[in-house]
Amino acid sequence: MAPPSLPQTPTLASAHTGIPERLLHKATYAKSLIYDGKTVPDTYSLERGLPIPQGISKKAFLSAIEELKSAIGNENVQLNEKEVKNGWYMEHPNTHDMMPLLDAEEFIASAVVYPGSVAEVQLIVRWANQHLIPLFPISIGRNLGYGGAAPRVRGSVTMDLGRRMNKILDINAENYTCLVEPGVTYYALHEELVRRGLQDKMWIDCPDLGGGSVIGNALDRGVGYTPYGDHWGMHSGLEVVLPTGELVRTGMGALEGANTWQCFPYGFGPYNDGIFSQSNFGIVTKMGMTLMPNPGGYESFMYTFQHDSDLGPLMDIIRPLRISNILENVAQVRHGLQTLSVKGHPRTKYWSGKGPMPESVYREHLKETATGDCAWVYYGMAYGPPHIRAHKLAIIDSEFHRIAGCKKIDPATMPKDEYFWSRDRIASGTPDLEELKWVNWMPNGAHIAFSPVSPISGKDAEALYTMAKRRHTEQGFDLMPAFCVGLREMHLIVEIVYDAQDGDMRRRAERCLRDMIDDAAALGYGEYRTHLALMDQVAATYNFNDGALMKLNNTLKDALDPNGILAPGRCGIWPARYRGRGWELTTKDTGRSSEGDGVAKKAGEVKI
Ligand code: EUG
Secondary structure, rough: OOOOOOOOOEEEEOOOOOHHHHHHHHHHHHHHHHOOOOOOOOEOOOOOOOOOOOOHHHHHHHHHHHHHHHHHHHHHHEOOOOEEEEOOOOEEEOOEEOOOOOOOOOOEEEEEEOOOOOOHHHHHHOOOOOOOOEEEEOOOOOOOOOOOOOOOOOOEEEEEEOOOOOOEEEEOOOOOOOOOOOOOHHHHHHHHHHHHOOOOEEEEOHHHHHHHHHHHHHHOOOOOOOOOOOOOOEEEEEEOOOOOOOOEEHHHHHOOOOOOOOOOOOOOOOOHHHOOOOOOOOOEEEEEEOEEEEEOOOOEEEEEOOOOOHHHHHHHHHHHHHHOOOOOOEEEEEHHHHHOOOOOOHHHHHOOOOOOOOOHHHHHOOOOOOOOOOOEEEEEEEEEOHHHHHHHHHHHHHHHOOOOOEEEEHHHHOOOOOOHHHHHOOOOOOOOOOOHHHHHHHOOOEEHHHHEEEEOOOOHHHHHHHHHHHHHHOOOOOOEEEEEOOOOOEEEEEEEEEEOOOOOHHHHHHHHHHHHHHHHHHOOOOOOOHHHHHHHHHHHHOOHHHHHHHHHHHHHHHHOOOOOHHHHHHHHHOOOOOOOOOOOOOOOOOOOOOOOOOOOOOOOOOOO
């Protein structure tokens, strides 16, 4: 057990990143499990000192920082020169990636700035243009598994929008919409619905963990588990500060005085929102989001399947049911091993051998759990009043039972603290913290995701699963896949859990991820999202017609950000000043530095 001296997790009452009071006991327990598994102190000194971005002298950089301090206040600009702290999910750093894939001092900020208004965001952007300093905006910075809060370019100044811009600007109970600032988390939005007595009327859609920014997650095209699980698809309206400092509202927000900004996403003319997601073309300062009406009842269900080889037939059964909305939500089809790891214990509790845990070992342990011995688990939900649910559940039950050995687990048999109930909360709009527990699989547990997209088909699921299994076995990792089933596609999520302090394991994790990305591309699959270190490689797999898509992105980048100050390298998009200087990290570079050889001296010609 962890020492009782661990400080209490901040709650929403004291921090915008905090945990809701109702989940405090869970946070306390999760934190103790994580700190039990840490073998090194949280805080470490920066061996390489203040990370100055390339293209500016230390003297000029420090003088620019002084200038910024006098413009927005000393307390709103912090240099990152001595030491950093890793913490854990609920007390995460905004200076670097606490789950590094490369050396911990590669993806790291030189300073963090905290704007308090849109005008200050504009001021900071103009300052960055003037001094040619790379800026990396974050909302909350909990993009964990994909780089967290870390900038792609070493020494970037991180703009932490969330700390001072975290208001829920509007909840419209007639239209079922809201308008939020970057620092609003799923936890905070949900608590506000409860506080206003609206939770019975409308739901949010949240990811597995609720600490992320509603804006940040949608911009990275994250996924949740109600019928509103496609977060980007469910947003309506953005307010954006462009890299040159102009302020834009998209969709109906462009019409002064419109009351339709959160009701109709498209407005008039080109639909521009897309260029501000997974990009470095602007800083989103407000976003509209739709809310789901309470469907008048809901019911989670869970089915288990006995054989690894049931995966293909199951997916072919799921596809027509999902497309016709008999299966209504973004469900997860999880591997048995992941239902074991989410109990929160180190893998050594079950097995202490090297390499992947043998199937016979984890299946024996699964016998003791609520799922029982199985290869796959389907977690889903039916919505609506009882007679509507009964109709759909009957179809699902007879279809799933076409697979021999399929079992429906009666929810009434599951204890209150069983993981099933966490899926139940999430699929009904109540954010949770349970999912965090599998990071304890390894000491100093870190995770990086491989996230390819495929049609909902047995052939595709098997091809990806077989490939991932081969690469995991080669590098000695346990394979814990989960398929998140969208409407006509599914995201396979393979989180490699590794010991962040173990250099050899980190390099094997990188090798495994890079091999899977290449293998997937050779089979025709691409990732929907990826870690900072892998963005160049993933972007290069989107290669139709001699990389025409990246040429278009580059054209947009140069037009919108002539000085190349905004999040250089994010999603593989490099500004002209960086291009052709070896900044791209490609498949062969495992373990190398993240930096290229300088930046062009001359900035763009546009005056700011
Ligand atoms: C998860 C889900 C994701 C993702 C990363 C992690 C959680 C897995 C559906 O998207 O991108 C249990």
